[in-house]
Amino acid sequence: MGLLDSLKSTFTSTGEASVPPAASFATREGVIYAPVNGVLVNLNEVPDETIASGMLGQGYGIEPITGTIYAPANGRIGATTVTNHSIGMITEDGLRVFIHVGLGTVEMNGKGFARFVEMGDVVKAGQPLISFDREAIKAAGHEDIVTVIVSELDRLKSIDHVGESGTLIGGNPLVKLGDPLLVAKTK
Template sequence: MGLIDTIKRSLFSSGGEAGAPKPAVFHVDDDMVYAPVTGAVVSLGEVHDEAISSGFFGEGCGILPSVGIVYAPVTGRISVTAVTNHVIGMTLPGGVEVLIHVGIDTVRMEGKGFTRFVEANDEVAAGTPLIVFDRDRIAAAGYEDVVTVAITNSDSLRSVKNVSSSGTLIGGRPLVKVGDPLLQVER
């Protein structure tokens, strides 16, 4: 068994629900949204979806994932799920609304390649596994697997700032890991 197989096995060993990855553990502040996936950060304008890149869903950013696991970027309530398992909405106790969207046009996959571990109205802690997605299956279907994180009620907030930074850059973009600060919300 190689290193990658060992890492995958440790990530996917049971920690509750069969097949669910272990929770990620990281420090949280009330005014911060953390990276839900590991990967390179891109601006919304670089996301190849007109509704997302135009800011229709609010302010935020995209992450080009290196692993197909989405964790809760905040502590809050699951407000929205989709039967296709590629979208999760969360509401923080102060009312901030976070949307996590996996892929471009992946709704057309009808849930194939996606596994969701939460339901609407579940209360979750930051770091709770939300979705596992098959990056290879998304690519084989001809879609992109960019993960978008948007604050859907950003127009009612003072500001939303992308605060992702890293000493490691990929193509000039910061590499973030799950739990790194991503968006700072000022109410």
């Protein structure tokens, strides 16, 4: 491995984890699906002021019960982070989706995270994007809540929250990978 390859792998590391198998679920235009299994919480209940205020967009928090994030729609990866704790994508129909794992997890410098895609990759709904070690996140003193946010709301005619109809756990609905969360219509 040459110096350039070594530097590239340092700054674009996808981690050490093996790629989980893809999930399969039907998709429709304008729908963002749950990227992980867990308990759904309203965005305003996420204990982060910027996220809870809706400043970044609309969506949900999910208290995960598994440690892999899958593509919530067909699209293209628009942004990745060196620390592998968040990812941005643009769906085939132009929705901008931001997925963030945990609160304060940027401080972990990528420990406990692995990314399976690169910026510019075309992905299908259900394709693994990121894995994370829930116990490592908690041991580092952070929450492992996953946020799924649709941004650039000024480009949308409407956005409907449809993810609140699952089995209730402690008053909040349980969502499965591939359950519909948001339905957006562009202008």
